[in-house]
Amino acid sequence: xxxxxxxxxxxxxxxxxxxxxxxxxxxxxxxxxxxxxxxxxxxxxxxxxxxxxxxxxxxxxxxxxxxxxxxxxxxxxxxxxxxxxxxxxxxxxxxxxxxxxxxxxxxxxxxxxxxxxxxxxxxxxxxxxxxxxxxxxxxxxxxxxxxxxxxxxxxxxxxxxxxxxxxxxxxxxxxxxxxxxxxxxxxxxxxxxxxxxxxxxxxxxxxxxxxxxxxxxxxxxxxxxxxxxxxxxxxxxxxxxxxxxxxxxx
Amino acid sequence: xxxxxxxxxxxxxxxxxxxxxxxxxxxxxxxxxxxxxxxxxxxxxxxxxxxxxxxxxxxxxxxxxxxxxxxxxxxxxxxxxxxxxxxxxxxxxxxxxxxxxxxxxxxxxxxxxxxxxxxxxxxxxxxxxxxxxxxxxxxxxxxxxxxxxxxxxxxxxxxxxxxxxxxxxxxxxxxxxxxxxxxxxxxxxxxxxxxxxxxxxxxxxxxxxxxxxxxxxxxxxxxxxxxxxxxxxxxxxxxxxxxxxxxxxxxxxxxxxxxxxxxxxxxxxxxxxxxxxxxxxxxxxxxxxxxxxxxxxxxxxx
Numbered sequence: 001x002x003x004x005x006x007x008x009x010x011x012x013x014x015x016x017x018x019x020x021x022x023x024x025x026x027x028x029x030x031x032x033x034x035x036x037x038x039x040x041x042x043x044x045x046x047x048x049x050x051x052x053x054x055x056x057x058x059x060x061x062x063x064x065x066x067x068x069x070x071x072x073x074x075x076x077x078x079x080x081x082x083x084x085x086x087x088x089x090x091x092x093x094x095x096x097x098x099x100x101x102x103x104x105x106x107x108x109x110x111x112x113x114x115x116x117x118x119x120x121x122x123x124x125x126x127x128x129x130x131x132x133x134x135x136x137x138x139x140x141x142x143x144x145x146x147x148x149x150x151x152x153x154x155x156x157x158x159x160x161x162x163x164x165x166x167x168x169x170x171x172x173x174x175x176x177x178x179x180x181x182x183x184x185x186x187x188x189x190x191x192x193x194x195x196x197x198x199x200x201x202x203x204x205x206x207x208x209x210x211x212x213x214x215x216x217x218x219x220x221x222x223x224x225x226x227x228x229x230x231x232x233x234x235x236x237x238x239x240x241x242x243x244x245x246x247x248x249x250x
Numbered sequence: 251x252x253x254x255x256x257x258x259x260x261x262x263x264x265x266x267x268x269x270x271x272x273x274x275x276x277x278x279x280x281x282x283x284x285x286x287x288x289x290x291x292x293x294x295x296x297x298x299x300x301x302x303x304x305x306x307x308x309x310x311x312x313x314x315x316x317x318x319x320x321x322x323x324x325x326x327x328x329x330x331x332x333x334x335x336x337x338x339x340x341x342x343x344x345x346x347x348x349x350x351x352x353x354x355x356x357x358x359x360x361x362x363x364x365x366x367x368x369x370x371x372x373x374x375x376x377x378x379x380x381x382x383x384x385x386x387x388x389x390x391x392x393x394x395x396x397x398x399x400x401x402x403x404x405x406x407x408x409x410x411x412x413x414x415x416x417x418x419x420x421x422x423x424x425x426x427x428x429x430x431x432x433x434x435x436x437x438x439x440x441x442x443x444x445x446x447x448x449x450x451x452x453x454x455x456x457x458x459x460x461x462x463x464x465x466x467x468x469x470x471x472x473x474x475x476x477x478x479x480x481x482x483x484x485x486x487x488x489x490x491x492x493x494x495x496x497x498x499x500x501x502x503x504x505x506x507x508x509x510x511x512x513x514x515x516x517x518x519x520x521x522x523x524x525x526x527x528x529x530x531x532x533x534x535x536x537x538x539x540x541x542x543x544x545x546x547x548x549x550x551x552x
Binding site for chain 1: 428431434439443444445446450
């Protein structure tokens, strides 16, 4: 039986008091897997990932990282607990260099190993190593996404959460970014991926949860959901039925 | 035109610059104009005066002029202690007033509260020390020629050196230390900074400490070159904001360069038109910058 590294139970959360966006959402991420959360616009996918990260106030429910209850842990302590989050937009400090972005994350950990990790990550993302003196605001969309992911990896998190990393990227760049996510999974880091790009997400995910109106509508192996024409037509758009999801899955 | 205005302007600009750094940091990180910042200048000067008096009581020779300077090591040590105390005063003001209002969300309320805090702090100083001016030293200093047509006193030279040292120190803190990077990160994107593990409350404390300490240094300079009185900081408020906006909000080098421009412009105006127009210069510069380049010299375009 697989170990669950992140478990969310009956989460109710929203930006305004009395107006919850999440109405009892439950998901889990197993060790060493990529779990994806899909669904139509306004389903609460991004709110879910932000609520887990501590950026959206929670009304009720529970979030556990391994055995630890992190429901009430403030956002800035999440990373110390092993939960890293890459927001969808404005996910790099544009006025800082690539190197400063990474060293900022390393400094939070207050350990020399984090600085060593910066060099390791330059090896993992050679494109960033070449641009280390460049302001992050001058990077291309794909490079920014890589920098945001690299910065989140500095802390060697247990779970890496990404909010729509494919947003605004060309299909070629999406392929490159998602290939990196597969490489990250291979290092043992679990990934929770919120995506609008259903085809790409199901292509790399092990499991998928479909959310509708702030709660779970369907859950299962990514391959099963991708091949289910009813699920695809109801929740993922009819044109996306019969997705070739299994081709990219290792 | 007598070139002496350049030296006078640079000395005035140095005093304004240290205060303007605090204004620009507070604005860029906390997103509000703190109109009580001038009071930190006054409180810093009075705290130095009191501490120097205490040190002088314990070590009578400490306040005798050292070498060519008008004050001794007692004022230097007192200034360092007062920088910490003024920084703590700024943190205390944030804890008691600004933080509570900030959490309620309305930034205009925080700005208005800073007006109130400014009046209260100034009135308290006047109550404690009266409005009579005080001095670190009443010794007369002879200005020495540095280049043809320009004379500077040893105190003024030391103050210019101190400004360069402090401005460089702040620049190095912001660019080379983790705390400095954290401050820049919070200034640019507070939500992302939190996600990254940066404790924003801690960054805010450090910002107040730094801003308060630099305001104190500015107050000590003003006290040495002019005099110490409860309104000294309030009178600096317009030049402080003009310099911070001229340099570009959030830019430390910009605040210093903006302050030097304001200082030299004021000194030139005194010589060309008359001292009564001095205060208008900062105001005119402020209006000109807001109309022509609201982002300032080194700020991002808005």
